[in-house]
Amino acid sequence: MPIGIDRFDDEREEALEIREGTQPYRVLSFLAENDDKAFTQTEIHEATGIKRGSVGAVLSRLEDRSLVRHRGRYWAIAEDDRLAAYAAQTRASSASTTDDYYGEE
Template sequence: MPISADHFENIDTEGDEPTPGTNAHEILSFLEQHPDQAFTQSEIADETDVTRGSVGPTLVRLRESGRVDHRGKYWRISDHARSLDHAADHADAVAASYEEESFDYDEWQAHAVDPREDRE
């Protein structure tokens, strides 16, 4: 089904997570579980449901998008992807800590300044 040009222009694919069940998702999930290790294409194929013939092209696309690093015959999750994951984890933890704090609306309201008040 075609989409409108406006809808097309609003599609943002940068930074999107791969769709679960895709080769990219399978490989990234595996590499994210082993952030301090690097693997050959054969090892990645053996540890995931991705066929050997699909591992290489998928890794190349993931490298082009900055998700994985490649040295010699080894591949690993990129430092950039790891730092984004850590930043997201930190943001989640901060948000959760605010949710745990009690909030007294009456106290907040007592200290709030009404913007309609004429201040001298």
């Protein structure tokens, strides 16, 4: 169903869905857990299980929102205080889960 041109012009760009389990969430989580490295699209595909053809589109949408950055073939989490806090929280959560699981014998 078509919409009026006024609504088209006034409506904000659709928000990027970054809920748990979505492709953007998986990419951001992976990059946040590894915020001291940069990865190629192929490496991100292999680490997240996201289809190779979808990784580029996800990264482009994340870059449009300044959540990731890239240089040449490599991609990394953006330099942003909020993302740095998210990365630290993600690492801490992963560490406590691993410690709890592997700490018991």
